[in-house]
Amino acid sequence: TSSNVLEQFRMTGKVVVVTGAADGIGYAVSEAMAEANAYVVLWYNSNDTAIAKANRLSKIHGVKTSAYKVDISNPLEVQDGIQKVVTDFGRIDVFIANAGMAISKPILEQTLEEYRKQMSVNVDGVLLCAKYVGEVFKHQGTGNLIITSSMSAHIVNVPTDQPVYNATKAFVTHFGKSLAREWRDFARVNIVSPGFFDTKMGASPSAINEAYRMAVLGRQGHVKEIKGIYLYLASDASTYTTGSDVIVDGGYVL
Numbered sequence: 733t734s735s736n737v738l739e740q741f742r743m744t745g746k747v748v749v750v751t752g753a754a755d756g757i758g759y760a761v762s763e764a765m766a767e768a769n770a771y772v773v774l775w776y777n778s779n780d781t782a783i784a785k786a787n788r789l790s791k792i793h794g795v796k797t798s799a800y801k802v803d804i805s806n807p808l809e810v811q812d813g814i815q816k817v818v819t820d821f822g823r824i825d826v827f828i829a830n831a832g833m834a835i836s837k838p839i840l841e842q843t844l845e846e847y848r849k850q851m852s853v854n855v856d857g858v859l860l861c862a863k864y865v866g867e868v869f870k871h872q873g874t875g876n877l878i879i880t881s882s883m884s885a886h887i888v889n890v891p892t893d894q895p896v897y898n899a900t901k902a903f904v905t906h907f908g909k910s911l912a913r914e915w916r917d918f919a920r921v922n923i924v925s926p927g928f929f930d931t932k933m934g935a936s937p938s939a940i941n942e943a944y945r946m947a948v949l950g951r952q953g954h955v956k957e958i959k960g961i962y963l964y965l966a967s968d969a970s971t972y973t974t975g976s977d978v979i980v981d982g983g984y985v986l
């Protein structure tokens with residue numbers, strides 16, 4: 733590792749997979765990785781603009797990119813997706829488990845199906861990605877997993893109607909920290925906990941209003957304001973950082 737800090741942030745030759753990469757935070761992070769000269773594989777589920785976005789990043793930044801359709805809650809699709817990255821790119825240096833979803837309703841109004849849906853994407857999805865990419869990391873003897881959790885793993889934010897979502901995020905935060913210890917010989921694992929960001933998920937009037945009311949900075953974050961955190965964790969600038977949880981919330985949880 734170079735002692736020059738700008739060199740440490742350079743991702744040249746590294747293969748990075750991002751889930752939920754067609755939208756919001758996932759696309760901003762994919763862009764960050766391409767800007768830093770990494771090879772980027774954008775995983776998407778329903779939004780197939782990911783294909784055009786991957787091509788665009790390749791063209792603008794001169795790096796190899798790809799887009800794969802993978803439902804992270806499906807074990808076979810995750811296994812195949814990981815295998816395909818290894819076949820196409822030769823290795824996986826960084827895996828960013830970012831995809832997630834929320835159904836915002838009081839628990840007394842949520843159906844069991846709605847509960848299961850959130851669990852299957854936010855909990856099973858992250859676990860499956862970690863499990864199968866962990867095999868690759870172990871085989872390589874090196875790896876880097878970054879999990880997008882939420883400030884709602886730390887506090888019960890307003891609006892309140894997200895009990896299942898909040899609990900899924902508490903799960904992945906503690907799961908990630910546990911993996912940091914389990915995988916200490918071959919991979920780093922870190923967590924990012926965003927506050928309210930201006931994505932599809934953060935678009936509700938109540939989220940915008942609560943960010944205005946509760947964040948110290950008095951507003952939502954723009955996705956460009958979280959790119960550097962992921963680049964720090966993905967790059968050699970953070971080689972001594974594992975098991976950490978970076979809160980990026982404009983001061984909401986203070």
Ligand code: NAI
Pocket residue numbers: 751752753754755756757758776777778779802803804805830831832833853857880881882883925926927928929930931932933934
């Ligand atoms: P978004 O809704 O814009 O993007 C989420 C992405 O996940 C979408 O591309 C969607 O297609 C994908 N996805 C959903 N289910 C999937 C599945 N089964 N398989 C594969 N992909 C799937 O939301 P945003 O804000 O970019 O969210 C990214 C992450 O950040 C999520 O984990 C979310 O929980 C987290 N987060 C977002 C906050 C915000 O205010 N925007 C606050 C805290 C955390």
